[in-house]
Each structure stands twice: as structure tokens, then as C-alpha cells.
Amino acid sequence: MYYTLTELPYAADPLPGFAAIRPLGLPVLLDSAASGRQPGRYSIMSAGPLSRVRPAVGESGREVLDRLRNALHTLGSARWPDGEALPFGAGALGFISYDFARLLEQLPADAQADIRLPRLQMGVYDWNVTSDHQQKRSWLVCHPQLEPGLRTELLERLDSAEATYRGFRLTTAFSAEQSRQDYQSAFERIQHYIHAGDCYQINLAQRFSAHCQGDPLTAYQRLRSACPTPFSAYLEDPGFSILCHSPERFLSCRDGMVETRPIKGTRKRGSNPEQDRALAEELLASPKDQAENLMIVDLLRNDLGRTCAVGSVKVPELFSLETYPNVHHLVSSITGQLAPEYDPLDLLAGAFPGGSITGAPKIRAMQIIEELEPVRRSLYCGSIGYIGCEGQMDLNISIRSLVHQDDRLYLWGGGGIVADSQAEAEYQETLTKVQVLMDALA
Structure with a gap:
């Protein structure tokens, strides 16, 4: 049983095609923003x-994931035609809220839960459109069980796709939504916990909101133009929409090889090339940011070690610089080999x-x-991505993300607090990370 691949005209912008399939319901776009470079080479939509898998009342997280595993097994794996293997064919596309934890x-349970979002929502899809922004090629990918009539309908929809955006x-x-003084008080409380030995680092975030x-989808298009990132996404449900412009990979797994790429360490972009280069060099040389990054590298080595083969967890990349339209980031990579008794x-x-x-x-x-x-x-600090029928997985960390619900947009900005952090600098970092998104919609 093989996937059926039908080559389509390549489109660097996936949004016209996405608009064409949107009426089919629960549309998902995993968007590399046409970066054409790793890790943002492919865009996928369906x-x-x-x-659709959502947690039921009283279910544990592992029970929910067992139901998702069974749904993937029911759909079943398929083989790729010779020489045409793509990252994803069929399987689960969706999101996992931070609150799934x-x-x-x-x-x-102290904080207010005022956004009505499921803790996990994964749809099981038997077709997708994949675009390779490096090779500049696009395909309609169909699972063997897909009805031939639906494939014909999809091709007709995609052939008539147009870039039309409503207001x-x-x-x-x-x-x-939190005063500067409240942020200061939370910062001071974290410092108390650090000095008392409760923790080494806490990621502290604040939420912003606007009526709209x-x-x-038009808002997403504006944000995509202003801040292209390799792990962007747009998801739609009758009760909400998700607009994500994340630069960070959480977990990928392919043929048992696992990778996570944590971001820790941020500087704003400079107003001219000289200042921009100086800020990047400052970040690369910062002992504080390196220490902050290393703490999380060690944490993730431990997390991967739970399911990876003994001795396979490595750190091939430490303190690399990644640059985006609004910020420089310090990024590391941790890899491992999934142990045979575990799956993604x-x-x-x-x-x-x-x-x-x-x-x-x-x-x-x-x-x-x-x-x-x-x-x-x-949604903030959860994950968005895919889990394929053949055991492949790629999930982001859903930072730089907005939730749209009831004509309101919610947006979060945060950063890691350590013992030598300064409150004002950390507060400004939360603004720096999201300002480009606010400005694009203003």
C-alpha cells in the first residue's frame, strides 16, 4: 500500500491553497514561512x-495518548513511492496545550482558566498538501484508503485557489493584563525561591490582549509577513483560532532519531548593522545566557533519557546563534536514539x-x-505539529503565539529568570519578543 503523490504548481505562499481547503473544516497549516532552510524546509496543510482526539473528563494524559495511538494504528501506515519520501503522509495534526501537563x-490549580481551549486537539487526516521550499515543489499526498472522489475534489479546489483575504x-x-508592579512582585518571589534552593530557573510570562x-486568517497573513519563522502554524476550530509564529522546535523523531532544540538567551535586533552585530556578539559571549541555556540543556538531556537508549543522548550543538526579524536567540541541540520499547x-x-x-x-x-x-x-508554551502513521513526529514550542476567541486576541511573552537576572531587563524582554506581532496588527 503506497501513498499517492500528485505534483502541484509550487507556491511559496501556502495561504491561497489553505483558503481553498478551509471550508472542509478543522483546517491546519504547519508553515515554515518559506524559509527554505533547515529546520523550516517544509509546509504541510490539511x-x-x-x-478528532480530545481529552475526555477524568482521562489521564497517557490514556489520551493511548487513544491517539490507536487512532493512528486504525488509519495504518503506508509506503512511499521510490525516491519520493516526504516528512509526513497521513496521521495526526494539531496542538497540545501547556495545560495538558x-x-x-x-x-x-491557582491561576484563572478563562480561555476555552481543549488541553489537546489532534485531528487524524488521510491527506495533506506538502511544499518543499528548498526544492520548490508541492504535492497532494493521499493515503491509500482515501476515497478517489475526494482526491478529485481536492485537486479541483486547489486548482482554483486564490489569494483573497477578508478584513x-x-x-x-x-x-x-498584569501591571508592571505585579510582574516585579512575581520576579522578587522567584528570586526568593531561587535563593531558598527550590529552583535554579523559572520561566515567567505575562499575557497581553486586544479586542478585534x-x-x-487575515491577521495571520499580516503576522507571517512581519515575522517569518520556521515553526509557524494556523489552526481553526468553530470555537477558536490559533496563530503561531514560533522559532523553536520542541521534539522531532524520525526513524527513531530524536532531536530537541531549546532556545534560551535573547537580544533585540539593532537599529543598524553595527549595533545589530554587537548585540549578537554580546549574546554569544554572555556567561549569564550560556548558564541559563546550559541548565535547560541538562534538563532536556534528562527528559530524553527517559525514552532514549542508554548512552545515546548527545549535545552536538551548544550556544548557536539564530536570528529572526525582531530578536537574536541562543539555541542548542540535544539528540538521542529512541529505545526499541518506546514510540514517539x-x-x-x-x-x-x-x-x-x-x-x-x-x-x-x-x-x-x-x-x-x-x-x-x-496554548502558550504547549506544542503544535504532526505525528505520522509511520512513527515520525515534529512538534514546536508554541511561543510567539496568539489565541483568537470571541473577537479577542490573547498573546504571551516570557523569559527565563535566574539568580543574577534584573527585573527591568526581563520585563523588557517579554515586550521585545512580542512587539513585532503587536505592531503588525496595529
Whole structure:
């Protein structure tokens, strides 16, 4: 049983094609923003899933993942035609909220949960459109079980795709939902916990919101132009939309090879080439940022070690510089070989949520986050991506992300707090990370 690949005209911008399949329901776009370079080489989109997995009342996280595993097994794996292997053929596409961690660990319930978002939503799709931005080629990829009539309908839809965007506007400016003084108080409390030995690092975030009118896909198009990133995504449900512009990979797994690429360390871009280069060099040479990054590297080595073969976990890349339109980041890579008794969903259960957006040690960090952040993180710092029928997986960390619900947009900015952090600098970093997104929609 083989996948059927039909080559389509290549389009660097996937949004016209996405708009064409959008009426099929529950559309998902995993968007590399046409970067054409690793890790953002491919864009993948689909709609009209066969089924949808969400947590049921009283289910544990592992029970939910077992249902997802069974749904993937029911669809079944397929083989690729010779010489045409792509990263994803059929399987699960969707998101995992940060709050899914509550189904994996015992955590307090102090913060307000005011966004109505499931803790996990994964649709099982038997077709997709994949674009390779390096080779500049696109395909309609169909699972062997796909009905021939649907394949014909999809080709007709994609052939008539047009770039039409409906109106969108903010009706109020973005504003912080937490005062600067409240942020300062939370920062001081974290310093107390660090000096008391509770933790080494805590990721502290604040939420911003704005009222809006119009089509959130138009908002996504504006954000995509302003801040192209390799792990962007747009997902739509009757009750909400998700607009993600993440630069960070959480977990990938292919042929048993695992990688995670945590970001820790940030500088804003300079106003001219000389200043920009100086800020990048400052970040690369910063002992504080290197120490912050190394703490998370060690945490993730431990997380991967739960499901990877003994001795296989390595750090091939440490303190590399990645540059985006608004910031420079310090990035490392941790790899491993999945042990034969585990699959990618076991890997996910053992490592979620990503350590780069909790702190260390992870469980204590999540407890402190729940105490100090007044509202739940919802999608923020969760994951978006795919889990394929053949055992491949690629998930981002959903930072630089917005949730659209009831004509309101929610956006978060955060950063890691360590013993020698300065409150004002950390507060400004939360603004630097999201300012480009706010400006694009203003």
C-alpha cells in the first residue's frame, strides 16, 4: 500500500491553497514561512479530518495518548513511492496545550482558566498538501484508503485557489493584563525561591490582549509577513483560532532519531548593522545566557533519557546563534536514539512540556508558575505539529503565539529568570519578543 503523490504548481505562499481547503473544516497549516532552510524546509496543510482526539473528563494524559495511538494504528501506515519520501503522509495534526501537563503531573490549580481551549486537539487526516521550499515543489499526498472522489475534489479546489483575504482590524490596542508592579512582585518571589534552593530557573510570562473584528486568517497573513519563522502554524476550530509564529522546535523523531532544540538567551535586533552585530556578539559571549541555556540543556538531556537508549543522548550543538526579524536567540541541540520499547508518543509523555519554557527542576518550576502567573497559559508554551502513521513526529514550542476567541486576541511573552537576572531587563524582554506581532496588527 503506497501513498499517492500528485505534483502541484509550487507556491511559496501556502495561504491561497489553505483558503481553498478551509471550508472542509478543522483546517491546519504547519508553515515554515518559506524559509527554505533547515529546520523550516517544509509546509504541510490539511482539513476535514477522519476523527478528532480530545481529552475526555477524568482521562489521564497517557490514556489520551493511548487513544491517539490507536487512532493512528486504525488509519495504518503506508509506503512511499521510490525516491519520493516526504516528512509526513497521513496521521495526526494539531496542538497540545501547556495545560495538558495537568493530565501528566499533579499540579496546583491557582491561576484563572478563562480561555476555552481543549488541553489537546489532534485531528487524524488521510491527506495533506506538502511544499518543499528548498526544492520548490508541492504535492497532494493521499493515503491509500482515501476515497478517489475526494482526491478529485481536492485537486479541483486547489486548482482554483486564490489569494483573497477578508478584513481584520484591532478595535483596541494590545495591553498587558498584569501591571508592571505585579510582574516585579512575581520576579522578587522567584528570586526568593531561587535563593531558598527550590529552583535554579523559572520561566515567567505575562499575557497581553486586544479586542478585534474580522477574519483571523487575515491577521495571520499580516503576522507571517512581519515575522517569518520556521515553526509557524494556523489552526481553526468553530470555537477558536490559533496563530503561531514560533522559532523553536520542541521534539522531532524520525526513524527513531530524536532531536530537541531549546532556545534560551535573547537580544533585540539593532537599529543598524553595527549595533545589530554587537548585540549578537554580546549574546554569544554572555556567561549569564550560556548558564541559563546550559541548565535547560541538562534538563532536556534528562527528559530524553527517559525514552532514549542508554548512552545515546548527545549535545552536538551548544550556544548557536539564530536570528529572526525582531530578536537574536541562543539555541542548542540535544539528540538521542529512541529505545526499541518506546514510540514517539512515549517520548512526548516523558518530555512534555518543554523544559525551555518551564525552568528547572521542571515540576517545581510548573508549580511556581501556577502560583505566580494570574491566568493559565492555555496554548502558550504547549506544542503544535504532526505525528505520522509511520512513527515520525515534529512538534514546536508554541511561543510567539496568539489565541483568537470571541473577537479577542490573547498573546504571551516570557523569559527565563535566574539568580543574577534584573527585573527591568526581563520585563523588557517579554515586550521585545512580542512587539513585532503587536505592531503588525496595529
